[in-house]
Amino acid sequence: MKKGERRKLELLQIAYRKFVTAGYENTSVEDIIEEAGIAKGTYYYYFESKEQMLEEVIGMMIEQEAEAARQIAGSLIPIPQKIVGVFASMRPSGEENSIQGALHKAENILMHNKIRKRLMDTIGPILSGVVEEGIAEGIFSCDNIPQRVRMLLTIGGDLFDEGQFTEADVAVFIDMTEKLLGAKPGTMAFIRDLIGQG
Amino acid sequence: MKKGERRKLELLQIAYRKFVTAGYENTSVEDIIEEAGIAKGTYYYYFESKEQMLEEVIGMMIEQEAEAARQIAGSLIPIPQKIVGVFASMRPSGEENSIQGALHKAENILMHNKIRKRLMDTIGPILSGVVEEGIAEGIFSCDNIPQRVRMLLTIGGDLFDEGQFTEADVAVFIDMTEKLLGAKPGTMAFIRDLIGQG
Amino acid sequence: MKKGERRKLELLQIAYRKFVTAGYENTSVEDIIEEAGIAKGTYYYYFESKEQMLEEVIGMMIEQEAEAARQIAGSLIPIPQKIVGVFASMRPSGEENSIQGALHKAENILMHNKIRKRLMDTIGPILSGVVEEGIAEGIFSCDNIPQRVRMLLTIGGDLFDEGQFTEADVAVFIDMTEKLLGAKPGTMAFIRDLIGQG
Amino acid sequence: MKKGERRKLELLQIAYRKFVTAGYENTSVEDIIEEAGIAKGTYYYYFESKEQMLEEVIGMMIEQEAEAARQIAGSLIPIPQKIVGVFASMRPSGEENSIQGALHKAENILMHNKIRKRLMDTIGPILSGVVEEGIAEGIFSCDNIPQRVRMLLTIGGDLFDEGQFTEADVAVFIDMTEKLLGAKPGTMAFIRDLIGQG
DNA sequence: GATGAATGAGTATTCATTCAT
DNA sequence: GATGAATGAATACTCATTCAT
Numbered sequence: 104m105k106k107g108e109r110r111k112l113e114l115l116q117i118a119y120r121k122f123v124t125a126g127y128e129n130t131s132v133e134d135i136i137e138e139a140g141i142a143k144g145t146y147y148y149y150f151e152s153k154e155q156m157l158e159e160v161i162g163m164m165i166e167q168e169a170e171a172a173r174q175i176a177g178s179l180i181p182i183p184q185k186i187v188g189v190f191a192s193m194r195p196s197g198e199e200n201s202i203q204g205a206l207h208k209a210e211n212i213l214m215h216n217k218i219r220k221r222l223m224d225t226i227g228p229i230l231s232g233v234v235e236e237g238i239a240e241g242i243f244s245c246d247n248i249p250q251r252v253r254m255l256l257t258i259g260g261d262l263f264d265e266g267q268f269t270e271a272d273v274a275v276f277i278d279m280t281e282k283l284l285g286a287k288p289g290t291m292a293f294i295r296d297l298i299g300q301g
Numbered sequence: 302m303k304k305g306e307r308r309k310l311e312l313l314q315i316a317y318r319k320f321v322t323a324g325y326e327n328t329s330v331e332d333i334i335e336e337a338g339i340a341k342g343t344y345y346y347y348f349e350s351k352e353q354m355l356e357e358v359i360g361m362m363i364e365q366e367a368e369a370a371r372q373i374a375g376s377l378i379p380i381p382q383k384i385v386g387v388f389a390s391m392r393p394s395g396e397e398n399s400i401q402g403a404l405h406k407a408e409n410i411l412m413h414n415k416i417r418k419r420l421m422d423t424i425g426p427i428l429s430g431v432v433e434e435g436i437a438e439g440i441f442s443c444d445n446i447p448q449r450v451r452m453l454l455t456i457g458g459d460l461f462d463e464g465q466f467t468e469a470d471v472a473v474f475i476d477m478t479e480k481l482l483g484a485k486p487g488t489m490a491f492i493r494d495l496i497g498q499g
Numbered sequence: 500m501k502k503g504e505r506r507k508l509e510l511l512q513i514a515y516r517k518f519v520t521a522g523y524e525n526t527s528v529e530d531i532i533e534e535a536g537i538a539k540g541t542y543y544y545y546f547e548s549k550e551q552m553l554e555e556v557i558g559m560m561i562e563q564e565a566e567a568a569r570q571i572a573g574s575l576i577p578i579p580q581k582i583v584g585v586f587a588s589m590r591p592s593g594e595e596n597s598i599q600g601a602l603h604k605a606e607n608i609l610m611h612n613k614i615r616k617r618l619m620d621t622i623g624p625i626l627s628g629v630v631e632e633g634i635a636e637g638i639f640s641c642d643n644i645p646q647r648v649r650m651l652l653t654i655g656g657d658l659f660d661e662g663q664f665t666e667a668d669v670a671v672f673i674d675m676t677e678k679l680l681g682a683k684p685g686t687m688a689f690i691r692d693l694i695g696q697g
Numbered sequence: 698m699k700k701g702e703r704r705k706l707e708l709l710q711i712a713y714r715k716f717v718t719a720g721y722e723n724t725s726v727e728d729i730i731e732e733a734g735i736a737k738g739t740y741y742y743y744f745e746s747k748e749q750m751l752e753e754v755i756g757m758m759i760e761q762e763a764e765a766a767r768q769i770a771g772s773l774i775p776i777p778q779k780i781v782g783v784f785a786s787m788r789p790s791g792e793e794n795s796i797q798g799a800l801h802k803a804e805n806i807l808m809h810n811k812i813r814k815r816l817m818d819t820i821g822p823i824l825s826g827v828v829e830e831g832i833a834e835g836i837f838s839c840d841n842i843p844q845r846v847r848m849l850l851t852i853g854g855d856l857f858d859e860g861q862f863t864e865a866d867v868a869v870f871i872d873m874t875e876k877l878l879g880a881k882p883g884t885m886a887f888i889r890d891l892i893g894q895g
Numbered sequence: 896g897a898t899g900a901a902t903g904a905g906t907a908t909t910c911a912t913t914c915a916t
Numbered sequence: 917g918a919t920g921a922a923t924g925a926a927t928a929c930t931c932a933t934t935c936a937t
Contacts, residue, residue, distance in 0.1 A: 106917090107917075110917095131909080131910060131911085132910075132911060132912085133909095133910075133911095141918080141919090142918065142919045142920055143911095143912085143913095143919080143920065143921090144913085144914080144917095144918060144919050144920065145917075145918050145919070147911090147912070147913080148917065148918070148919095152911075152912080153910090153911065153912090154911095212410045212411055212414050213410055213411075216410050247469045247472060247473050249469075250467075250469050250470050250472075250473040251473055251477075254456050254473065254474075254477060257455060257456055257459045258452050258455055258456060261451075261455045269448075271445045271447075271448050272448050274445060274448075275445050275448040275449055275452065275481075276452075278481075279452060279477070279480070279481055282477070282480040282481070283473075283476075283477055283480070304900075305899080305900065308900085329926080329927060329928080330927075330928060330929085331926095331927075331928090339901075339902090340901065340902045340903055341902080341903065341904090341928095341929080341930095342900095342901065342902050342903060342904095342930085342931080343900075343901050343902070343903095344929095345928090345929065345930075345931095346899090346900065346901070346902095347900095350928080350929080351927095351928065351929090502896090503896075506896095527930080527931060527932085528931075528932060528933085529930095529931075529932095537897080537898090538897065538898045538899055539898080539899065539900090539932095539933085539934095540896095540897060540898050540899065540934085540935080541896075541897050541898070543932090543933070543934080544896065544897070544898095548932075548933080549931095549932065549933090550932095608806045608807055608810050609806055609807075612806050643865045643868060643869050645865075646863075646865050646866050646868075646869040647869055649855075650852050650869065650870075650873060653851060653852055653855045654848050654851055654852060657851045665844075667841045667843075667844050668844050670841060670844075671841050671844040671845055671848065671877075672848075675848060675873070675876070675877055678873070678876040678877070679869075679872075679873055679876070700921075701920080701921065704921085725905080725906060725907085726906075726907060726908085727905095727906075727907095735922075735923090736922065736923045736924055737907095737908085737909095737923080737924060737925090738909085738910080738921095738922065738923050738924060738925095739921075739922050739923070739924095741907090741908070741909075741910095742920090742921065742922070742923090743921095746907080746908080747906095747907065747908095
């Protein structure tokens with residue numbers, strides 16, 4: 104990695120943290136360069152505009168999550184577990200948990216939505232692949248896979264992103280997943296055990 | 302209606318149109334008063350701030366849609382039709398159709414999200430009532446009604462609000478609705494006929 | 500007192516409290532009428548402008564303090580005590596003590612200065628009278644009485660208005676007062692006992 | 698001096714003149730940048746806010762006057778002349794005389810007071826030093842020097858800042874200064890000759 | 896005496912972006 | 917690669933005052 108690339112990456116990471124903490128709109132270019140210790144001009148040497156930087160920041164995030172999802176999809180664990188694993192890969196892990204909360208503050212809707220959309224495009228196909236695999240194995244049985252996957256992702260996002268869901272929510276989600284994919288009742292029941300924190 | 306009230310209503314309507322057309326953030330107070338032909342001071346005589354005005358604008362919209370939904374829920378049409386009707390009441394009608402498209406431009410996410418949330422709180426209970434009625438009549442059969450209704454609304458919003466959906470989307474939506482509510486296959490099939498425009 | 504007069508007085512008192520608490524500039528006409536429970540128009544029925552109201556408020560305060568000073572000057576207590584008494588009459592009493600602190604907040608300089616000036620014009624002559632009386636009695640001995648009184652008031656104001664003064668301040672003040680008025684050393688020493696709180 | 702520094706200084710000087718002529722509150726940022734021929738953004742590149750600029754303007758003034766006072770205090774002229782010289786250093790000189798008048802217009806109280814306070818803190822110690830020197834030489838004789846100096850400055854400010862004082866004022870001021878510092882009568886009498894303009 | 900709707904001039908501040916060096 | 921001085925459009929909000937009713 105060249106020197107310039109490293110600096111760009113550093114800027115992206117600083118920006119990511121700021122965007123996600125304070126919101127894209129509330130983070131000024133000034134804020135970013137101040138923390139990075141560089142001059143205004145330097146910033147615009149690396150990025151065309153603030154908005155374009157946002158796209159790169161999001162691209163970086165997405166790529167990480169997509170990579171994790173692909174790993175899971177390609178692994179040897181049971182299909183239902185893969186489904187859940189792919190979902191989980193979309194959720195910020197560890198220390199970023201606090202960040203996730205911030206992602207839902209009113210000021211972050213713009214970023215949140217952009218992420219949502221691109222996540223749908225990237226994770227969607229991966230998940231569809233898993234479902235197809237499940238159909239081949241006889242675990243699932245359904246048509247219109249992309250459409251069903253989209254619904255799954257939509258509801259999953261709505262439910263789990265907020266970080267606030269009840270047991271009833273989970274129960275209904277399990278029920279719906281099974282029915283949507285045409286799985287035997289109980290196929291996805293193990294989800295309930297995975298989700299403790301709520 | 303008193304003189305002041307009429308003017309306030311007029312301002313709300315102008316703002317509504319602007320917010321929805323150009324986005325909340327891209328509409329300046331200046332824009333609004335210019336069209337209304339009033340002075341800055343007059344604007345602030347009626348509204349504490351631009352943001353508070355947004356809340357009132359949204360409240361106005363919601364109330365209209367909720368009223369329509371209540372009418373439908375209270376009417377004598379078949380339960381499945383009521384479900385669809387309530388959904389339909391959430392969609393802007395007639396001339397506002399062009400507006401609806403705008404509601405999804407990136408600049409409108411803030412407003413869009415505020416509306417979404419409040420719609421969920423207002424329409425949700427009405428829809429739940431209809432589902433309960435359906436259960437009483439033996440048409441539906443399910444538990445955790447509020448959770449299921451929420452999912453229905455989430456997916457419905459995602460699908461239909463954008464104004465872009467395919468036949469496959471509708472097919473899956475019908476399938477999912479029936480399964481989510483525990484209805485006999487075909488119960489909601491008539492939806493397909495209602496939706497022609499896409 | 501007619502009805503209108505009573506209302507005007509009430510407004511003056513509300514304004515006085517607000518001006519002195521929050522500062523003249525930070526008190527809007529709105530604030531005043533809100534507390535008084537009257538309409539904008541009514542306010543302007545009683546006062547030409549906000550500034551003119553300030554003059555009336557100050558006039559009211561001054562008149563009260565001047566009256567107290569005149570009483571003391573006309574009483575039968577010893578001359579040195581009269582001097583001190585007149586000084587004391589300028590200081591807000593009792594519950595207004597908290598107010599006095601506020602009178603020195605940056606926001607109140609305008610009002611504070613206006614008061615200072617008018618106090619000088621009103622209390623000055625009264626104090627001069629007392630000094631002349633003291634000269635007649637042989638307690639004091641000096642010329643240019645108004646000038647000396649002015650200095651006394653200036654320093655007294657600077658020292659005591661702030662509410663922050665040390666023993667050394669008082670000692671020097673006593674010394675200076677005696678010398679300025681040509682009194683025997685110790686004549687004003689009793690002041691020290693009067694001032695305990697600081 | 699770097700390019701940026703020069704421009705900042707230029708802005709400070711323009712602002713100083715405006716503040717002092719028209720008053721701080723009556724001078725808009727617009728007024729300043731218009732005369733400087735720069736853009737809004739440039740102004741805020743150099744100053745965080747208008748208020749912070751005021752602080753810098755005052756700091757600049759104070760530093761000049763303090764420097765003059767220090768020179769006088771460190772020179773070889775007789776002590777009484779030093780006292781007067783230090784006082785004189787506080788008064789704007791030459792062309793700024795017209796400015797001085799303006800400093801007392803009602804609109805300038807805020808600035809005036811800020812200056813007064815900081816002047817007390819800066820000039821006070823210098824003057825105290827001179828008094829101590831005088832005591833060492835046997836010209837003065839007193840305790841509580843800082844307190845006495847403060848009174849001197851307070852009265853001096855009240856008297857001379859306004860630019861309006863009579864012979865009687867000066868006579869009493871001389872008398873008081875001598876007594877306050879414990880000097881022999883006549884020690885400061887030369888002041889009378891220095892002040893001709895009134 | 897009293898109302899309250901209407902005015903509109905006035906102002907500080909933000910911030911992404913550019914470009915000569 | 918890097919700097920940092922300069923830009924200037926954009927904007928929400930305040931408030932004393934007026935006047936028809």
